[in-house]
Amino acid sequence: MSPIQAEIIAWYLANKRSLPWRETQNPYFIWLSEIILQQTRVDQGMAYYHKFVDAFPTVFDLAKADEQLVLNLWQGLGYYSRARNLHATAKQVVHEFQGVFPSSYEGLLRLKGVGPYTAAAIASFSFDLPHAVLDGNVFRVLSRLYNWPTPINSTQGKKDFEKMAQELLVQENPGLFNQAMMEFGALQCKPAQPNCHDCPIQVHCEAFGAQTVDALPVKLKKQIVRKRYFVFELIQSTPGTILMEKRHAKDIWQHLYQFPLREFDDAESKQVYLSNLNASFLSKEYKHILSHQHLYCHFVGRDMQSSDSAEPISILELDQYPIPRVIERFLEDYGLDIFESKAI
């Protein structure tokens, strides 16, 4: 083992957090944790991991679950396509692989929603196969350790970092080393204020020597953010009910439920609509940020019209429907009383 590898492993054994998915080699649990942790912080993801493991102790349980229950459990994590992929992959494992996760990197890549990163994680953690994991933490550690300027989100960057990660991997214990690199990036070589002054690999760290730590890793500029202007309409067909519709289009929040929605191209046309609407209720504005979209949302109460075609549901059963986080935020702020106290 090289001195760098040995130092990183020693650091990991002394500093690692105790996380439930590190106590198992069961590929189902490891896959679950990896999908949940994509774009989610560990402390937030932990509660969801436990919820899913409790509700679906095996891949067979998840595969036969009702989609609505899966989306309900996922609620609050965002990126609902991940929940749908999770469910679809469980079905694929059961139907195509008789409930047994593939035990090779290539086999794992055949699973829906499993890309090179997740395949390497499962292959190394569950099956001790020598595939280096490259997540955001590992990119950062490598870019600093080797003072590497290629953008990590460019095609060339991906190739360079894959090569570096694979070369640094401890072949005899790839699962442990992958965990160590990820944890080292998460706790020691952090994005802001990395702990360079008390770092076991400082003498090997080229960025530290060159004083370029804060400039790494390099990333290409993000995609332009799309702004969308939403008005959710709260419409009671009869007292105690509210109109809801399911989202079918290939867009955000597919298969979730919402109050009937009007979308506008810009803030001005939305404002004109709101000013002309004889609304019984108008909420404050909610700004909701998704990865490439900013949503500006209002909630209004209005009378039913003959053209309204959404389904009435009982207000008391609202919590049984998977809904987008922004609607949840609105309900948390205003409470269910809003439906009774206002003449919506």
Ligand code: SF4
């Ligand atoms: S010296 Fe600083 S930048 Fe280099 S590996 Fe250690 S924590 Fe990261």
